[in-house]
Amino acid sequence: MPSLYLEDFQPGQRFTSGGRTLTETDLTMFSMLSGDWNPIHADAEFARHTRYGQRLVHGTLGIALCTGMLHQLGIFEHSVIAMLGLRQWEFKQPILVGDTLHLELEILTVEAGKSGRSGKLGRRFRLLNQRGEVAQEGDSEVLVLTCEGARQQAQAAQS
Template sequence: MTLSFEDLQVGQRWESTGRTLTDADLTIACMTSGDWHPIHADAEFSKNSVAKQRIFQGTYGLHVAMALATRFPELGDKVIGALGLSEWRFSAPLFVGDTVHVEVEIASKRLTSRAGRGLVERRITLKKSDGSVAQEGVATMMMHCGSAQP
């Protein structure tokens, strides 16, 4: 069900389904970022690292978190666009084989000075299957609201 700005309530929460990170994901992360540091790309090098295995680039976790959170809440064509991230923290490394999901909470909402627009802040938490937090932060978006919706 598509929600409007007016439907959203501070404190509302959603949880995504899980997604297991694969070796192909790590390869794609290296290819698209150009970051082939041995901690990401060299299994033998990584065996001697603190983590004892290859780890994903931190920004790949952010990429996955944003993708998983896209539907929470479902806002359809009311979204104007993303405005930024704040308070984003990398709390734990991500490894091939980790299954992750996101928890999304409406942290705040307010009208802008321009009629028909509102800002929504979502607290997004990327968690591993054991319940530990891998990453979290606040994503702000602008959306149509009130009678000025398209």
């Protein structure tokens, strides 16, 4: 899908990514990257005696997957300026090795900026598992170029 600009969005729009099956390597690599070796992630014997019966994938890996899946959609490829933050992020279902996840992105709000070059989008992220259950969800705002802002940016780059 081509990059979209502020004018292309409207509240209620939804975009869905492709799926991604999480592997043992994903779990281990994220432990290495984050330094989070909590036994619920790293110790199979410990995790076997929890209510889940197995190790859990890090919740923060779910957030990282959402941003990666968002990139795969391509809708912000050339238009995004900056993500402004995450709010009210909830871990609703555990993520397990072998789960296949995909992102459902919903546009909540569209606000034009004062300059006319950019504006702000309110977005809801929903990370769904292979059973259609919401594993995680939360809101995020992002600054996005308008078509005019993109044109001005391209002209400045050519100068």
